[in-house]
Amino acid sequence: MLPLKEKDKPLVQKLLSAGCCARCVLRFCCIGVQAAYRQPYQDILKEIQAFISDEENNKPQDAAVADPTVDPPSKKMKLDVAEADGQSEGDASAHLVTSQQSDPEAEESHVCVACLGILQEYSGRSHAVKVSEAVKKENYKFDTMVLSVSLPAQLCVREHSLWLHVKKEVRQKSMALDKDDVAQVKEAFKWVMQGLVARELGGVAVFTKSAFEIGVEFTHPETDADCHFLAGACPDCFKPTKTKQSVFTRMAVVKALEKITDAKFLKHYPCPPARPSTKCSHQDIQCLHASVFVAGRYNKFCRSLPQTPWVIDGERRMESSVEELIGTPLLSAFRANGFNFSSSGREDVDVRTLGNGRPFAVELLNPHQSRLTKVEMKQLQQTVNESTEKIRVRDLQIVTREDMGRLKEGEEEKTKQYTALVWTQKAIAKEDITFIDDIKELTIDQKTPLRVLHRRVLAVRQRVIHNMSTRFIDPHHFHLGLKTQAGTYIKEFVHGDFGRTKPNMCQLLETDTDILELDVESVDVDWPPAIPE
Ligand code: ZN
Numbered sequence: 001m002l003p004l005k006e007k008d009k010p011l012v013q014k015l016l017s018a019g020c021c022a023r024c025v026l027r028f029c030c031i032g033v034q035a036a037y038r039q040p041y042q043d044i045l046k047e048i049q050a051f052i053s054d055e056e057n058n059k060p061q062d063a064a065v066a067d068p069t070v071d072p073p074s075k076k077m078k079l080d081v082a083e084a085d086g087q088s089e090g091d092a093s094a095h096l097v098t099s100q101q102s103d104p105e106a107e108e109s110h111v112c113v114a115c116l117g118i119l120q121e122y123s124g125r126s127h128a129v130k131v132s133e134a135v136k137k138e139n140y141k142f143d144t145m146v147l148s149v150s151l152p153a154q155l156c157v158r159e160h161s162l163w164l165h166v167k168k169e170v171r172q173k174s175m176a177l178d179k180d181d182v183a184q185v186k187e188a189f190k191w192v193m194q195g196l197v198a199r200e201l202g203g204v205a206v207f208t209k210s211a212f213e214i215g216v217e218f219t220h221p222e223t224d225a226d227c228h229f230l231a232g233a234c235p236d237c238f239k240p241t242k243t244k245q246s247v248f249t250r251m252a253v254v255k256a257l258e259k260i261t262d263a264k265f266l267k268h269y270p271c272p273p274a275r276p277s278t279k280c281s282h283q284d285i286q287c288l289h290a291s292v293f294v295a296g297r298y299n300k301f302c303r304s305l306p307q308t309p310w311v312i313d314g315e316r317r318m319e320s321s322v323e324e325l326i327g328t329p330l331l332s333a334f335r336a337n338g339f340n341f342s343s344s345g346r347e348d349v350d351v352r353t354l355g356n357g358r359p360f361a362v363e364l365l366n367p368h369q370s371r372l373t374k375v376e377m378k379q380l381q382q383t384v385n386e387s388t389e390k391i392r393v394r395d396l397q398i399v400t401r402e403d404m405g406r407l408k409e410g411e412e413e414k415t416k417q418y419t420a421l422v423w424t425q426k427a428i429a430k431e432d433i434t435f436i437d438d439i440k441e442l443t444i445d446q447k448t449p450l451r452v453l454h455r456r457v458l459a460v461r462q463r464v465i466h467n468m469s470t471r472f473i474d475p476h477h478f479h480l481g482l483k484t485q486a487g488t489y490i491k492e493f494v495h496g497d498f499g500r501t502k503p504n505m506c507q508l509l510e511t512d513t514d515i516l517e518l519d520v521e522s523v524d525v526d527w528p529p530a531i532p533e
Pocket of ligand 1: 020
């Protein structure tokens with residue numbers, strides 16, 4: 001039984017006369033019981049038909065027509081009801097036969113004036129099968145889902161017109177009708193369709209917040225112009241933007257409808273809305289899975305490998321990059337559409353990263369496969385490591401979006417350890433450099449290095465070198481170990497950057513010095529958690 005009340009009868013008749021479908025009748029009667037919408041369309045229609053027929057049976061026909069507060073049920077409405085029903089039984093169909101013969105507009109469309117067919121033609125099992133077939137083709141792995149629905153913006157205009165149309169009726173019956181009490185087309189569609197689609201997909205759970213979203217989009221070119229009068233009435237609401245194709249976005253239309261007075265609206269737009277001759281068109285199903293995040297640590301053993309693809313003036317300078325060597329195998333394992341790579345700091349193209357490696361994370365966009373077991377992750381790590389000699393990853397694991405913040409967290413406060421191969425112009429003896437081992441907590445001022453000046457703002461940054469250690473090699477070379485605050489430019493500390501870093505190694509040793517090789521020995525960020533081998 002539909003939860004319609006006796007007092008709803010005039011409203012139901014008015015809605016049907018205006019050309020509403022059965023489910024839109026329920027919506028404008030403010031019915032929020034989802035089960036009512038889920039019944040097959042024909043069943044709802046039959047019940048509404050019976051509901052109205054009761055009224056006619058109980059009243060002498062003359063009286064019904066004479067009652068000024070009740071619109072006589074239109075011939076057309078009965079035609080819709082009976083035809084859609086597909087049967088010829090009962091009182092209403094008897095009316096149908098006569099009206100069909102006498103009504104010159106009998107061939108007129110039966111597409112709902114409010115939902116443009118969405119709750120009639122597109123809300124049922126057969127359509128759920130179509131949606132689920134399209135989803136299956138995409139070959140996603142998921143166990144929960146949510147439907148997202150995109151409707152043509154003019155539906156709001158039609159809804160507003162219909163609401164004004166019935167508001168008067170309701171007022172006369174001293175019933176309150178708030179626009180917010182009317183269930184939205186989008187909601188009603190989801191009430192009917194989510195469960196049906198989920199069942200067709202093999203019984204996945206429907207979550208309001210699911211990582212897997214099935215996007216359903218409707219358009220209705222025939223009535224696109226319905227919104228246009230609003231631009232004249234509320235020009236403020238429709239400002240062109242670069243990103244949107246049309247200024248008539250749903251948001252803008254809703255805003256304009258909130259502003260416009262009833263009188264002004266009624267002057268420009270028919271009430272009830274005109275009957276459409278076509279139903280909405282259904283666009284391609286768009287599936288989207290929320291990003292999956294994978295974190296780990298990488299070593300880089302190669303002195304000719306940039307961290308990110310190195311492209312100058314559209315031309316590639318190096319054949320590979322850390323992010324591609326890691327990202328590409330991940331992309332194919334998760335069958336994602338793309339990825340974003342980020343890391344805790346970065347090393348120069350000629351710098352190696354040794355020790356435990358540098359923490360990194362990869363966001364995998366629209367992954368078709370989102371769940372890998374720990375064993376599968378281990379296999380994936382192995383695949384990455386076997387694909388190249390240039391890098392190696394460890395601690396590869398799936399993390400949450402929230403965890404991602406930890407990668408950049410304290411990037412400046414953390415310490416890093418390096419080893420540099422230093423050249424000296426003046427010949428040195430082992431004893432000449434040992435004093436460096438005793439220098440602790442050396443504060444240096446670094447003016448933005450010349451080599452990064454094109455991408456970083458000019459400033460003087462103070463950094464701390466916590467300690468250093470030396471290892472003599474020959475009269476012109478030694479190894480310098482450093483533990484520094486993150487963000488220290490090591491190369492500049494060694495060669496001085498034309499005096500832009502002070503103090504520097506040239507000043508300490510009173511000779512020209514240069515850095516020949518640099519290795520990152522450790523990045524002291526305790527994330528992601530280590531995974532035992
Ligand atoms: Zn409808």
